[in-house]
Amino acid sequence: MSFTWPSSTMDLFTSPNTPLNRMMSDFEVSLLGSLSCISALLTLPFVGILMEKFGRKYTCFALYSLQMISWIIIISFNYVEAILLAIFISGITSCTLLIIPVYVSEFCQESIRGSMASSVLMFFGFGMLTSYLLGGLVPYNVMNYITLGLAGVGGLLITLVKDSALYLMIKGREREAALSIAHYKSLNANSNEVEQEIKHIKRLLNPELDEATPEEEMLKPELKPKEKLSVWRFMKKSRSSRRALVVCLVLYSATVFQGLVVVQVYAAPLFGKAVPSMSTTLSSVIFAIVTVVSGMIAAYLVEVLGRKPLMVYSSVAAAVCCVLLATQIQFEWGPNWTTAVFIYLFCLSYTIGAGTIPYIYCAEVFLPEIKSFASIFAMEWAFLGFFIVLFIFNPLVSYIGLGGVFYIFAVVCLLTAIFCVFFMPETKGLTVDVIQLQFAKPRSLNKT
Known part of the structure; x- marks a missing residue:
């Protein structure tokens, strides 16, 4: 929830009535929205080590503890520097976006794996909704105490789960x-x-195949009993793992640069600029509700249509929404409320596709030997992208306008759809060994 907390506080921190010791500068506001991505980027490899050493459960508990520490800092200090430090610490907890899909995919049956993994993003929407409601309905200090309590409850609940088999x-x-x-x-x-x-x-x-093909031997080095390959040597020998990693990197690039993250983080000021006739709190709350509903739809469709069709169709729909939104902002050819409608439709399209599928896909396609390394590498790429797009968003809007930014998002959405048509294999209902063989086959990335 701290990921969307800046949306509720940006206007407050830059106003003369700020609860901090001074008003935030434009640079500090940019850091407020993007610093959490930097901390996640820097600490994700260490979180991966913790995940492999202590397990998924205890790593999640450690992240909840850091979340509580960040809220305690926010409550205890009113210095701008302390707030930025708390945001940096809370950003480490964003690593749960890696841990939980991996954890869920490790114990779910193939028939429901996608739906269960996508529920992570659905509950992210519930966190957004809670954050926007608190930001609009209760005082600043009360909001922080409530979120500290929620983090504490989450930490207690995580002790009830069991680690993956x-x-x-x-x-x-x-x-x-x-x-x-x-x-x-x-x-x-x-x-x-x-x-x-x-x-x-x-x-x-420990796979033991009676009639192993050369490609299967590359994918499963344990078939050579006296040789255990390192991650780097495994990746070098396994063409299918390299292909899978490239596809995951492209999908995560779509997650970042299709652009909905800027709406999530800058929701209140963005709606205030795009739809000045509507209450920013009401606009943000409706946006969060749309995100939750979209997550529910994605959880259903991911097992009905599959990963690839959902990614293609939703990216095309998101491109159309971005173009309509950009032209409305630039030329104002419709009433103000249509701007909000296009933002909500963009949110719906994005969440069903680029906001959900990459997290599921990356948790499905890698063998256990390199799953942790590949997932961390792909998530590092995503957090680097999140920092870039969030940090440059305000300067970019000043330079080319809000409409121009959404034209860029539209181009990314369209390129995503084209890439997925030709290079993204379907993984619905398949075990990881079958998925890897799909990547291994010549021209397999051109097939559904």
């Missing part, structure tokens, strides 16, 4: 893995179904 098996804790599977499937730990799941995980970690 895949992680536990990697660590050689087979009995705990069986208990984890039994917990989530409401079965006895000694049941036949749990035993079959354990065998399936063992096969993923």
